[in-house]
Amino acid sequence: MRDDARGLSFLISVGVYSRLFFLTFSGCITSCLYRLLVAISILFFSLSAAADELDAGEAHSLSLNHDLIIVDIRRASEWRKTGMPATSHGISLQNFLKKVRKDFTKDIMNLVGGDLQRPIALICATGGRSAYASEMLREAGFSEVYNIGEGMLGNGALPGWVARNLPIRDCENC
Numbered sequence: 138m139r140d141d142a143r144g145l146s147f148l149i150s151v152g153v154y155s156r157l158f159f160l161t162f163s164g165c166i167t168s169c170l171y172r173l174l175v176a177i178s179i180l181f182f183s184l185s186a187a188a189d190e191l192d193a194g195e196a197h198s199l200s201l202n203h204d205l206i207i208v209d210i211r212r213a214s215e216w217r218k219t220g221m222p223a224t225s226h227g228i229s230l231q232n233f234l235k236k237v238r239k240d241f242t243k244d245i246m247n248l249v250g251g252d253l254q255r256p257i258a259l260i261c262a263t264g265g266r267s268a269y270a271s272e273m274l275r276e277a278g279f280s281e282v283y284n285i286g287e288g289m290l291g292n293g294a295l296p297g298w299v300a301r302n303l304p305i306r307d308c309e310n311c
Contacts, residue, residue: 189271190286193222193298196258200224205256208245210270211289215262216308219289222260223304230261230270241270242277253278260285264292 191199199205201224209221210230221227228244231237238244249255257279259267264286274282291297299305 189283191258191283192295193260193285193287193301193303196260196283196285197222197224197298197303199256199258205258205283206249207258207260207285208248209261209289210241210259210267211261213308213311215289217311219299220305220307222289222298223306225260227308230266242273245274245279246277254280256281256283258283258285260298261288262290263288263297 191205196205196207200207200222207222207225209216209225209227211227212229212231212233212235213227214233216227226248228241228248229238230241245257249257257274259270259274259282261267261270264284267284267288268286271282271284285298286292287295287297289298291300
């Protein structure tokens with residue numbers, strides 16, 4: 138009789154541990170699947186964002202052919218330090234307090250004469266603000282907005298307009 142009790146006790150213990158193992162294992166699968174889905178989402182977002190990016194050299198070539206308008210969205214103080222891409226238009230995203238200007242989208246609209254299909258590339262120092270501003274313009278209805286993601290100074294992956302020795306002009310009336 139004692140052996141039967143021990144056997145039953147053993148079976149109950151194995152059952153409890155196997156359930157714990159199953160719960161732990163299924164929790165790991167759930168966690169792993171969640172992480173996989175997050176990684177896939179990030180990759181998809183990165184690929185879709187990369188599709189709207191131009192490197193500085195390509196943007197410069199397109200602007201020389203009048204196939205693209207480059208807008209330097211940095212502040213005047215930044216333009217004074219490094220100059221601006223030679224073929225660019227200076228329209229600051231931010232005011233001197235580093236707040237987004239309410240007239241930014243309207244100023245871009247005026248620049249392109251209301252043509253929401255006109256190809257526009259935005260550049261800032263390292264690509265962060267221009268990515269943000271690109272999304273603002275897309276939400277406003279612009280269909281061909283590109284981010285020069287390496288910016289004027291480089292973004293860690295690409296050198297930037299200045300290091301590529303692309304033409305720069307001084308900022309007039311800054």
